Amino acid sequence: MKKSMLGIIDVTMYPGELGKLSAHRSPAAIPFAGRYRLVDFIISNMVNSGIQSVAIFPPSPSRSLMDHLGSGKEWDLNRKRDGLFFFPSLSKDGQLSRLDEHRDYFERSQQKYVLVSNCTTVANMDFTPALDRFINQECDLLEITHKGKSAEMYIISLPLLMEIIDNRYETGYKSVKDAAEDEKSPYTRCKYEYDGLLKCIKTINDYYQTSMNLLEKEKWSQLFNEFQPIFTKVKDEPPTKYIDGSQVTNSMIANGCNIEGEVNHSIIFRAVYIGKESIIQNSIVMQKSKIGNNCVLEHVILDKDVVVGDGVVLRGTAEEPLVVKKGSVVENAVTSS
C-alpha cells in the first residue's frame, strides 16, 4: 500500500509574494531553519510516508532548485525505478495543463493514488493516515486541512486525476484545488484535519514568524525528530566554532560558523561569520554571510552571501523585518521605519 502513491509538488502554487527572498530563486528553494530549503519539508514528508516517486513541476528550469535537488540522492530518490522527476513547463494555463504536458509520466506510473502539494508548506507530517482515510471512506478527492483551513494538499486517485485533466475545458477547472473546492462537483469530497505544526509560507511575515517560532523548543520538536528526519543537501561544513568573546543564547545555529559576537533569539545558517562586539537579535542570517565588528542587527533577514561592514546598524521591526537582498554589500546603516 505504501508504494501506491505518487507525489506531485507544484512549485507555481504561490508565485511572487515572497518579495526579495524569491527574487532570485524559486520559492521552493528559499533557505529555511538554518540548513534547509522550503521544499525539503514536503519532499522529506513524502519520502518518510513511503512515497517513492516524486515529480516536481517548476514554472521553468530553475537553477537554484535544480542545484539543490540534484539526482535526489539526499532523499534516497536516485532510483532505477521511480525516484525524482523534474517537469518544467512554461504553460500559463494552470496546473492541469502543465500536468497534461507530462502525461507520459502519469500513464507510465503504476501507483494508484496521487498526492498533490504546494512547495512551501513547513511541517513534519506522515501522509499514511490521510491515505487510509481516502481509501476507507471511498473518497474521490481528499483535502488536507489545518485548523479548519485548507493546507492546499490533496489526495486523488490517478484515474480521476487523468479524468479531471482531460475534462478541464468543459469543467473550467484549472487545478486539482478547483475541483476540490467546487461544491457542485459530482465527486465525493473528504477532509483530513492535521493537528501538528503546519505553516504554508506565503509572505515574508509568514517566513519570519514561522522561523522565529522554531526557537521555542516545543515548536521545534514538532518539526524535527529522529524518526521522521528532514533531509537536505549536505555541505560538509565543520562544526561551528565559538571564539572567545562570543555570547549566544536562544538561537539556532548551523555548522561551519565562526562566532565572535553576540547572538540572541536568532537563526544563523551555515558558514556565517559574526565579528567581535556585534549584536544580532531577532534576526535570520543566511548562509555564507559575513558580519563585521561592532554591528547591530535587529529584526533583520540577511539573505545569503551578504557582507555587512564594520559598525553598520540594521533595524527592522517585529511586524516588518528588514530584508537584505542576496549578495548585497552593506556599508551604511538602514532602518525601516
Add this chain to the structure above:
Amino acid sequence: MAKQKCVAMLLAGGKGSRLKELTENLAKPAVPYGGKYRIIDFPLSNCANSGIHTVGVLTQYQPLVLNSYIGIGSAWDLDRRNGGVTVLPPYSESSEVKWYSGTASAIYQNLNYIKQYDPEYVLILSGDHIYKMNYDIMLDYHIEKQADVTISVIEVPWVEASRFGIMKTDESFNVTRFDEKPEKPESNLASMGIYIFKWSVLSKYLEMDESNPDSSNDFGKDVIPAMLSDELKLVAYPFEGYWKDVGTVKSLWEANMDLLDDEQDLNLFEHSWRIYSVNPNQPPQIIGNDAVIKHSLVNEGCVIDGEIQNSVMFQGVEVEKEAVVKECVVMPNARIGRGSFIERAIVMSNLEVPENTIIHNKSDDILLITEAFLVEHAQERTKLEEA
C-alpha cells in the same frame, strides 16, 4: 579495469588498544574526532582532494562500524565507475584463513586488487593519523627524484623520537638509514607511515618478503630495511604541518583541543580542502536561553542549555540546564544531566550522565567516562555519604 597511474592502499585494521573502551567495538580509524569526523575521514578526504580516486581500504579488527561507515565511498566522492573505494578484508585461500599478520602481508594478500589497475605507483597510507596532505605533490616529488620509494617524514621532538620509525638522510634527502623505534635515535625525522612505491619494485619485494619465513611482514621492520640493504633509491619527503597519531585517550583529547587553538595548522574551515564525512542528517544546534558557550566547537543536532567551556561537542549531544562541561570531548548523542559537572574528560557516545554527577579532574590525565565509570563513581559517592 582501466589503468590507473596511482592506486592508494589504506591500512585500516589498527586495533588501537591504548584507546581503551573507545576501540572496544570499533577499529581505531573509526574513532570519532573533531566534533563530526572519524579519523579515517582525513586520509580518505586527502585522497579525494589529491585526485586519487582508487583506494583499497584494508580492514581487519572490528570492521562492522568501519565497513558500514565507508559504504561505497560516496561521502568522499569516491563512488566511482572505475576505481573508487573497495573494502578489502582478509579472506581465506583454499582451507586456510589468512589474517593480515603485518602491514606488508596485508598488501601482499591484495596484490591482485592492485594488479587489475596496472598502476605505475602505489601509495600506502595509514588510517590512524590526522593530517591534511596533498599526495599528488608527493607523487610529483617521487617522480622528479626518480625514487624507488618515497617516505613522508616529519620532524618530531627528540624525546619522542624513539616511538617512531626514524630516518637518517643526506643533504638531498636520500635515506641512508632507517631504524624502527630506536632506543638511541640518530635523527628526529619520523616516518609518517605514508609511502609511495614504484609498483614493479613493491610487488617484487612483497613476494620476497612473503617467502622469507623469518620476516614479520612489516613495512618498517622488514621491507624498507631490505630495500635499503639492496641500495635502492629511498627518498624522504619532508612534510610540514599538522600531523597527529592519536594512540592514547590523552592524545585523542589533545588532538581535539588542538582544534580550539587558533595557532595550530589544522584548518577544518578551508573550503578548497574540505574534510568530508558521512552526514548524520541532524537539524542545526539549538542554544537555549541560559546557555553559556565559551571557546568551543559544537556540531549540528546539539541542544545546549547548560555551560560549556573549551570543549568539543559531537552531533546530537545534549547539555541540560545548570550542567557544566569544561575541557571535555563529548562523543555523539551523549547527554549530560542537569546540574552535572565534568572536567577534563572524554564522554563516550550515547552515554546518559545522570543529574548532579560531579566529576572533578585536576590531574594531568584525561578521564574516559563510560557506563562502568559512572556506576563506580555513583558507588563511591554513596559510600562517602554513608561514612
